[in-house]
Amino acid sequence: MNKTLLLFDSFAKGKKMQGMRSNNCVIYTRVSTKEQADNNMSLGTQRKICEQYASKGGLQIMGYFGGTYESAKTDERREFNKMLAFVKKSKERIAYIIVYSVDRFSRSGTNAMYITDQLKKQGIVVYAVTQPTDASTASGSLQQNIQFIFSEYDNQLRREKCMAGVKEKLLTGVWCTAPPMGYDIVKRDGKKEFVVNKKGKLLGKGFQWKAEGVSNEEVRSRLAAHGLKLSNQRISDFLRNPFYCGLIVHNALEGRVVEGIQEKVVSKEVFLRVNGILSQRHQGYSVKPENEVVPLKRFLKCDYCGNYLRAYKAYKNQEYYYKCNTPGCKCNKRADSLHKTFRELIAGYTLDVNEDYRQLLKIQTIATYNQLTQESSQKREGLEQQIEEIDRRIKRLRDRLAMEEIDREMYEEYKAKFLEERHAIAKELAKQGNKVSNLEKCVDGIISYASKLAATWDSGGYAEKQKLQFSVFPEGMLYNRKNDECRTPRVNEVFRQMTGLVRVLGEKENGNNTSNCTVPALVV
Template sequence: MKNVIIYTRVSTENQKEKGFSLRHQKEQLENYCQQYGYTILCHFEEDHSAKNFSSRPEFQKLVRYAKSNQKKIDALLFLKWDRFSRNVEMSFRVIREFKEMGIQVNSIEQPLDLSQPDSKVLLAVYLVIPEIENDKNSLRTIDGLRKAMKEGCFTGVAPKGYLHTRNSDGKSTLMPDPIIAPLIESAFVMYSQGIYSAEEVRHKHLPLGLKISRNGFLSLLKNPTYMGKIYIKSYKKEEEVLVEGLHSALVDSETFNKVQLILKGKYKTPTKTLTEIDAELPLRGFLICPTCKKTLTGSGSKGREGKNTYFYYHCTRYCSVRHKAIEVNKLFEEMLESLKIDEDWETVYKSMLEERFDENQTNKLTMITSLQREQENLHKRLEMAEDHLFEKQIDVSTFNTMKQRIDLRMMEIKDELKSLQKKDSFFEKHLREGISFLGGVDRVYKNGTTDVKRKIIKTIFCDKLTYHNHYFATPKLEETIAMILFRDKRVRELRVDVEKSASSVAVREIA
């Protein structure tokens, strides 16, 4: 009397719960064993793809059970060979492994004597026919999708800012999301100015409702769907191409193309010609009126004799705030001098920043692992969808939608992994130059051009400064600079008090 283990498999959880395929397979196997007097030692029930043995948890349990009890087991039985596998190469390998354990592998509806060499030919036929059918379905699906896309249809997952719909002809397309679409349009326009980084634009739109990750936002900015196009990848002898979509664009092509140039670092922002007024008023646009909270502007005026020009920072004509530019500029230079760091502390600051960098690297590795795990799961889902199509559990249209959704997410993951896996090879160089910069920022500012002065102000201060007659107050320094200057991480207010001394600097701590 033979001792056997039986194996039943379907491709989906849905079929496992609602269909009768598993039950039918089990009943057929039990009847067969009863008829021939076989003893069933164990039954393994699977609901995963037939393409890959390693991705099937129940089959892996079956292998472990067989290795532990190989002396007791005579055969592994299943209904048909496509329940075992649809991959010829993998099937022969696994059959060989079971043979080495003394376990015969066979189908009850398509039995073969694998001890005979000729049987291997018939086995290959049983296994390759389903594989060929899968390949044919895949080719038909690809051809159908490409034809629809060339006609302007959108067949994948709707990008953020769009919703799925069908036009009057019943073709699949997109319609703007009334809530998110205006935010995306605003983000494109803002970034196209060349003033803000992508991360700054993302952060400005996050509280407005555009919830998206850093890498997701970069992918969004590169997506031609937003200018009304459909991107079709290269295939066989056909090159990649952009075609006009049936959906409406959220941004015009000029703005979109400018954004692509900025992302590639090929766009030069038009520079404003600096005048004598700009040289005398480097803080213009960076100061806030303490009275009305508006941004101070500046201008020059002739003296009584009309020979000399005197410059002032002032508010609007409805506000009386007015300060001599020479005094404000001098006070600002003294404040910059107070930001200098001592050479003795440079090593300490470098260690602090390296520690922060290492923390970010750990978080990056965690994200990479998570994305790779999601990538593996998507591969499994795609294999399952192909099985469903072959077994006629889903139609071609449903499969196409599922495949497009999975392919789109796979592309996003690929972009995110590429971004995360970039090495920060220039960290040491930037760190050294950054600390050196803070060591003499006041000298660089005093000797620099008006353009350099304005860049220094933008680099150090996140927000505009409020000027109170005798001192500046800023609510926030750039994060890395604040970490270097204030090691105890308490918030401080920088204050230059000229009432006591024109050159003294007082730093007041705020609990």
């Protein structure tokens, strides 16, 4: 090259071509099932043929991956991902991934094409020994992509045939995979049978106990006493599985229920009785997700364990109760008693003032809000100005790219920095809260709402009552069974301060000047 031209290298565009491709490679082998892996079906053959190709082509093998069973339907595979991580990060520049055939690499079609494309950008080529193509060229890459698509298509055909066979078996009442807990598979006269074992007989007792009205927790305890330890989730699962009453349900049956050939653990009548209990909760009480009669549900918590109390209607006396469902916690209280307590509590935060007091309350609240938010408003304005400045920088950066003053790489680098800075400022801005557009109207609405708290709670529906409860007491209400008392962890400062100000004004009107009303009061 002319020495004079070397002086202009700094003005050149585009990336320099990499040096010659290395001779380093890795070998990836796999089979689809555990049985094939245990019997070494084709794994040894795959590895031998791949090694022969590498030796013939003068390639240096830097590692072996796979060598086990991994489904090729998805590319979320441990050995497969381990291999990809190695070839991308290895200091020894890997040039080839050698596989027996493209379907050993992947059967995921378009995703396989994406992976090979990303590898190619790093100078790594996938080579299938039995389907030789030069994937480094456009025509070879096209041919390989077609092979990936056909592998995926072949996989889908196999699945359809397999599921058709599964469906046919299921329709005859034969379960195709491992049976649920409680069954053994026995072959008699060449036919497969599902026989109830010792665990299955214990599960049968579990069904009987549940049918008698015993709780899931008690069923679990009794089974554990007999040597069968199950979690609460597994108790619920087996009680809802119709396999135990001789029926088969499966996705392949497309919503149909089929009579199975398996031995029954319980009768259909007992199974239906048990699941009637599970779904309708008829063992002494009933539950409804939203019920206006029990508005403190999902608001009232147990002071002992912190869980929300559930509501139910007792069949014995037809009264509603709130109850904690935590095992071992016996928190249980009549609903009407707790409603009375809450009604008295909310009445204490209901504003009962004349128009003069209302106007004074409004002026005080606005003055307090403005004073408390003055610093926040100034900070918000400063942050908004910073965001505008960053947006101008990004626009200028884009203009410089268009004018070819900077290259794409520099543009992306600085754009990422600006966006990261903008995100941090926007996050800080969000902490400042939204600016109230019409403060007077907002305060009028709050005072009007606060003056009708008790009446709204009395006449409102479930959703309206829930909204009111959490508006005044954001963290809900706690009930202590031992002391038989309720407490509220936190009161909304707006309602608390308004109530306090009205109380002070009332004392001053009555001539009691012992209270000192400091303004502005804290209002959030």
